[in-house]
Amino acid sequence: MTAPGATDAADRQPVISLRGVTRVYGEGEAAVHALRGIDLDIAPGEFVAIMGPSGSGKSTAMNIIGALDTPTAGTYHFSGADVGGFDRHQRSILRRDYLGFVFQGFNLLARTSALDNVELPLIYKGVSRAERRALAKAMLERVGLGRRLDKEPSKLSGGEQQRVAIARAIASEPAVLLADEPTGNLDTARSQEIMELIARLNREEGLTVIMVTHEPDMAEYAGRIVHFKDGLIERDGMNGNPRAPAPETADVH
Amino acid sequence: MFTETVRQAFQAIIRNAMRSFLTILGVIIGVAAVITMVTIGQGSTDQIESDVSKLGTNLLIVRPGAGMGPRSSGRSAPRFTLKDVEAIKEQIPGVIAATPANTSSMTVIYGNENHQATITGVDNDFLIARDWNVALGREFYESELRAGTATCILGETVRKDLFGAGDPVGETIRMEQISCRVIGVLEAKGASSFGQDQDDTVLIPIRTFLRRIAGNQDISSMYVAVEPGYSTEKVQSAIELLLRERRRISSGEEDNFSVMDTKEITSMLTGITAVMTGLLSAVAAVSLLVGGIGIMNIMLVSVTERTREIGIRLAIGATETQVLMQFLVEAVVLSLLGGLIGILLGLGFGYIGSIYMKIPFAPDWTTTFLAFAFSAFIGIVFGYFPARRAARLDPIEALRHE
């Protein structure tokens, strides 16, 4: 994953491709149309911010892209493969090997050390113990938590917890990082740090990032901003001058 | 991967140590009960075997009724007579001793001391048949046996209780309405099966017993000793033939008495123990089953409580099988832990019980292994349903769970 920087979506096969995706919750009168028909292509190495009012279907779209949910209608291709035809097991493997998740609420395992949390996806991948340890340590160092390996989530600040979550998401070297309001629970300073981290992963390692955010400040880091409204894509445009992350710093405490 | 799953299972169990313990309590109790039962049952069997073998291989016991045990007709079958005893002694070759042995439990009094003992009505052949010597004093005189005089020989336990360090020979003791002169003391024999004390007895002439205690002429059992070198089986069938004739049993009818050698006595006594052990073990097995249901219940609660955790695991790529294995292994580790603790407790109780009951400590390793394997089986059976429920959770629903 070295191809970075400015993207030209047109001449590469999209890593994610949604066509006419709808998602309806419930039936009949009570049915909620969370997505009403979405077309979205995301190329490898892109950093896409998804914005829009509450209830516009952002999380629903993320869940579908994350293979956690299936569309009511429409197709979803991941690197050309039709995810609609995947069974439960294949979707697990897709999540395990190609996708990394970062949630608003961190979603770390309680009473489990930072290191063990980061090791978890590697365990499921079947990586040997020694290799896994080394990888997880490297990931935690990468997010600036090299000296917090043994801490349990309850002993870490929100910003630190989100760093652990990011380390966990990138430990299995996914193709796409999915972040649903990663800074939603953090103060401005902490949010900036997390955004810098994510932006660096995108710029320096070519990691494809799709991030939902309510804050224009955070969206500024993305090269492309997609606006949702009432289950439809309202606007989809390039951010000509994305905010560049500061050069990498040492451990943050 | 698998060792990792086991490690995680242990972590989850230790995190909830108290609840884990309560969860497996049912299995602990079930396994401990089974192991205790079997250990004590085996100990009693060993004890019975060694006791009966002490009787000697040449002893036959003759009792009314076909066999003993639950289905015996012993109560209704006609008794024997003194003439039967004599006939056996005189007419069957190879018999060196034949004695009646009627028993009754009575309070024996000397001065201010009193003691509950088994009174046995016998003749001198009893001492030969049981290979028992008079340590102090003498046997009965023929005249005493014939006349049914009030004379008695004390077992060591009775002597110690009534006379302490004193010499009882020549003293007079009382057994309810009978005043009885002590003519001898038997050598000590020690405890018999189920801790029964063989020395807790008073021998009196059979005629004295019949006239003054029983009030009839019925002989309730006989001991017959076979001369060494003679076949016990031949003597046994000769006695059977003779008694059939004397009791006028026609050829089509079954015996209404039984002649048993020590092997048969052993199997009869151990048979009772085996039935008891089996019954109690069945009850214990049911409690094991209940223990398994307890595990299932708690595992279901645990799956509900950890729904969010399961959601996280599914989101980061755990497959259905991996989540299933995680909970299944946890259930199996739990119930194996219960099995292990139960085995240790059961062996402990078995040991204490064997000391208390004065029987050998006889742990049965096959049963121990089976109990261990069975608790693993219980873990798999009762852990599967909750584990499957965990594995089939919808990741989004699970993540949203509070």
Ligand SMILES: Nc1ncnc2c1ncn2[C@@H]1O[C@H](COP(=O)(O)OP(=O)(O)OP(=O)(O)O)[C@@H](O)[C@H]1O
């Ligand atoms: N499981 C569900 N069952 C029923 N309705 C749902 C469910 N999940 C989402 N919805 C509805 O679908 C619509 C879109 O929800 P979604 O979570 O995608 O919005 P969002 O854009 O992420 O909003 P927010 O910014 O508040 O997170 C909402 O109206 C929501 O109430």
Ligand SMILES: [Mg+2]
């Ligand atoms: Mg949302």
